[in-house]
C-alpha cells in the first residue's frame with residue numbers, strides 16, 4: 001500500500017531522513033518507532049504531502065505522491081503531533097469546521113460528525129467548549145477531525161503524548177476499531193508498550209535511518225532472546241564472568257545465553273556455594289525497547 005524508497009530529507013545541515021526504505025501493507029497497523037528527533041514526523045509529513053521537497057520516492061496505492069498529491073490527500077487522515085483545534089468553539093463546531101475543509105457539508109456532514117463523536121467517545125460532550133476539555137479529550141477530538149472524510153489511511157503522530165489513562169484507553173479502542181474496519185494505520189511513538197500492543201508491523205528509526213523493519217513476528221524472531229538479570233551488592237563481574245556474555249544494566253548485570261534456564265541454574269548454584277546473596281535473579285525476554293537499544297545503542301526515552 002505504501003512504498004517508501006530511498007527517502008532523504010535535510011533541513012539545511014540537518015539530515016532528518018537518510019535513504020529510508022519501508023513498506024507498509026494495506027490494512028496493517030504500522031508502528032514507526034524512534035527517539036525524539038529521529039525523523040518520524042518528517043517521514044509522516046512527507047507521506048501526507050505537507051513536505052513536498054525530498055529525495056527518493058513514495059508511492060501510495062501504487063501512485064507516486066509527487067504526481068497524485070490531490071487524490072492521495074483525500075485517502076489520508078493525518079493527526080499531527082501538535083493539537084490543532086479552535087478552543088473557543090464546541091467539539092461539534094470544530095468537527096463542522098474541519099469537515100467543511102474536507103469539502104463535506106449538509107446532512108452528510110452532520111451524520112458523519114455524530115458517528116465520529118461516538119467513535120472518539122465524546123458524544124456527550126459535543127456541545128462543550130473545547131477550552132474546558134482535558135488534554136486527552138482534546139487529543140481525541142483532534143483525531144476525530146482527521147476521520148471525518150472516512151480516510152483509508154490514518155497517520156497518527158505520537159497521539160498519546162500527555163494524555164490521561166482514560167483517554168489513552170479510548171484512543172487504543174479507537175485504533176482497534178479502525179483496524180477492524182480494515183484501515184491502514186501508521187502510528188508513531190516512542191512508547192514501546194503501545195506499539196507492541198497495537199501494531200502488527202514496525203520500523204525502527206534512529207538519526208534519520210531505518211535500522212530495522214518488518215512484521216512484529218519477524219522482528220521478534222530475529223532479535224528476541226532470553227537473558228538473565230542479576231543484581232546485588234556482592235555481585236561482581238568476576239563472579240559472573242564464567243557463565244556467559246555480560247552487559248551492565250541499571251544496577252546489575254545481564255547474561256545473554258542460548259539456554260538461559262540452564263545458565264540460571266548454574267549461576268544460582270555458584271552463588272549459593274560462594275554464599276553470595278543476590279537481591280534479584282531473574283529470566284527476562286528481550287522486549288522491543290531492548291531490541292531498539294541493541295540495534296542503536298540509544299534508549300528510546302533518554303531524550304524525551
Ligand SMILES: Nc1ncnc2c1ncn2[C@@H]1O[C@H](COP(=O)(O)OP(=O)(O)OP(=O)(O)O)[C@@H](O)[C@H]1O
Nearest residue numbers: 011014015016034035036037038039040041042043
Ligand atoms: N522545520 C525544521 N527545520 C529544521 N530542522 C527540523 C525541522 N523539522 C525537524 N527538524 C529536525 O529534523 C530532525 C528530525 O525531526 P523530526 O521532527 O522528524 O523527528 P521526530 O522523530 O518526529 O521527533 P519528535 O518526536 O521530537 O517530533 C530533528 O533533528 C529536528 O530537530
